[in-house]
Amino acid sequence: MLVGQEEPTDEVLARRFGDGDAAAFDLLVLRHRDAVYRFVRSRLGLQRAEAEDVTQDALVEVYRSLHRFEGRSRLRSWILGVAANVCRSRRRSRSWGALRESPDDEALRELPDCSAGQEEALARHELQAAVREAIDALGPEHRCVVTLREVEGLSYQEIAEALQIPLGTVRSRLHNARALLAQRLLPLMSREGS
């Protein structure tokens, strides 16, 4: 990328893709694949391998239907909306029962970095693990809005568009999800704060 040259927006890339520029889609994938993966994980509560498979399905679906993107919303929330639809059909599928809410041992593999202050690092890791665990323990609807808001930084309107739910529902789900998280994490956070 040349100095001073602005990166094309998602919407510009979508237009280029519509004009036959295959590389534009590769760039979009690079930008959004992690967000789609996190969304799929939070929505379906799957282990990494399964979540990545669904992420592939979602991105292929984006590839097939990107020409229908009309630019009425941000492309990011549109892509997550496509992923939400793929998650919905995955939930309806026969194999869903065998996959859902599987225990994940990934957190166990993420060991804390103990180089700078072992105690502090352990405490931070403990808090992070507890936060992740508390989020994972939420129901899929609550987990999903928390991820879209806190991790992906989507506005309430964008969340409503992605999940195809009313704005008021986004607001109440977030409120309830945070109340549940606070309940679980309050003891740990009070200890951290002190």
Add this chain to the structure above:
Amino acid sequence: MECADVESRLSAYADGELEEPRELDALELHLASCDRCRRKLALLRALREAIGALPPESVSDRFVTAFDHRLAEERRALARPARRRLSGRILVPATLAAALLFGVWTVTHRPPSASPAAPAPGWAMAPEAAPGLDCGLDLQPQRAEDERPCASAASCGPLHAVPGALTAPARRQPVCVKG
């Protein structure tokens, strides 16, 4: 505004999603005087901070490789039906048009029957022919009254005008069109 009203709006307030000015004013007025609600807001902000501090999860290298292959397959798969659709769009009408032309040509160029009837009135459809290949007659569409039996029909052969070919092929009568 009471504590319960504030509590139900605190989450949206912390996110900067409360936009109604009167609602905002009332909430901030309450916060200024309510220690309990202020503590809840502080807790909410700490919670957001803790979630925000989580290292973001990313797809694995396995995903990157697998998706590259999958996308390449998808591109090939989408290209194939497109070619089929394209060829279908061109070939089917082209075949039909060719069949129609052949049919017209066959009907209009059938050798004269043994007992020719009078030409049907109306427009005579003259086949397209290269000038100079027939008996020198003009083969443009003409009215039936301009038609007369062709003395040299045998020599004109299939390039000659055949009136009423499309409407009454059984009563074809070779004619020369007045030039």
